[in-house]
Amino acid sequence: xxxxxxxxxxxxxxxxxxxxxxxxxxxxxxxxxxxxxxxxxxxxxxxxxxxxxxxxxxxxxxxxxxxxxxxxxxxxxxxxxxxxxxxxxxxxxxxxxxxxxxxxxxxxxxxxxxxxxxxxxxxxxxxxxxxxxxxxxxxxxxxxxxxxxxxxxxxxxxxxxxxxxxxxxxxxxxxxxxxxxxxxxxxxxxxxxxxxxxxx
Numbered sequence: 001x002x003x004x005x006x007x008x009x010x011x012x013x014x015x016x017x018x019x020x021x022x023x024x025x026x027x028x029x030x031x032x033x034x035x036x037x038x039x040x041x042x043x044x045x046x047x048x049x050x051x052x053x054x055x056x057x058x059x060x061x062x063x064x065x066x067x068x069x070x071x072x073x074x075x076x077x078x079x080x081x082x083x084x085x086x087x088x089x090x091x092x093x094x095x096x097x098x099x100x101x102x103x104x105x106x107x108x109x110x111x112x113x114x115x116x117x118x119x120x121x122x123x124x125x126x127x128x129x130x131x132x133x134x135x136x137x138x139x140x141x142x143x144x145x146x147x148x149x150x151x152x153x154x155x156x157x158x159x160x161x162x163x164x165x166x167x168x169x170x171x172x173x174x175x176x177x178x179x180x181x182x183x184x185x186x187x188x189x190x191x192x193x194x195x196x197x198x199x200x
Contacts, residue, residue, distance in 0.1 A: 002031040002187045004179070005052050008061030009038040009072040013163030014099045015063050018156055018175040022059055022097060025179025031056075031186065033179070038072045045079045049088070057093035057186040058123070059179065060114045063158075064098050067106035069113055077117050084121055093189055094118035095126040095182045097154035097175050099167060111153040124189075126182050127151050133170065143170035145177065154178040 004026045010016040016037070023033035034055060036048050052058055062073040069077070083089055096114040098107045115125050128151055133144030147170045148155040156171035167175075 002057075002183060002190055003034055003055045004031050004057045004059060004183050004186060005034045005036055005055035006059045006061065006179075007036045007038065007048060007052065007076065009040075009063070009070050009076075010061075011040075011063050011065070011070060012158070014156070014158040014167060015061050015097075017163050017167060017172065018097050018099060018154070019061050021172045021175035022061065022154075022179035025176035025181075026059075026183040028176070029180045029183035029187070031183035038076050040072050042072060042075065043079070045076055048076065049080070049083055052083070053088045055092070056190050057095070057126075057182050058089065058118075059182055060094070060096040060117075062096075062098055062110060062114070064100035064105050064107045064110040067109050069110050080117075080121070087122060090122035092121075092123050093126055093182060093186050094121075094123040095153060095178055097156070097178060099156040099158050099171070101158050101160045103148060103157050105157070107148075107150075107155045108152070111150070111155070115152060125152075126185055128154055128174065128178055129181055130174070130177065143168055143173075145170050145173045147171070147174075150174075
């Protein structure tokens with residue numbers, strides 16, 4: 001069965017909520033979700049790397065702090081140099097999601113950082129594949145899917161509220177759709193054969 005590792009850090013619970021929605025999307029597509037939560041101060045990622053090596057795709061999640069990934073996520077990224085050298089993630093599929101308090105919050109920079117990180121590992125990036133759900137001036141206050149109009153990855157807004165009430169339904173549905181899309185793409189990718197094979 002296709003396995004999707006969801007590697008993420010959550011500071012205040014909002015990224016936890018989205019990771020759960022991503023996992024449910026993965027499972028709705030018939031794949032196995034493998035959530036891997038990075039803890040503050042964590043330095044040993046051996047189990048994470050082992051699980052990632054066994055996965056068909058990796059979905060990264062981080063809150064956006066000061067316009068970029070959180071420190072625990074960056075620690076994971078920095079520690080992955082050992083995997084970078086062995087190319088264990090070469091040609092795996094990758095995607096990402098993020099959340100910040102503001103509608104913008106410079107979340108694009110976080111997703112760009114994660115996309116570059118994946119590219120350095122030789123991975124193949126999967127975006128949302130969704131049209132923007134922001135077709136009127138009130139969309140920021142609605143539950144439209146992809147209401148923040150992101151293509152590179154799933155974006156959500158926490159609005160400085162409790163994780164019990166935010167991210168709202170539209171942002172959570174966007175995360176669910178991303179998980180489902182990556183799982184379906186990974187299943188097709190897996191059926192294509194070994195990464196070094198060439199179709200006749």
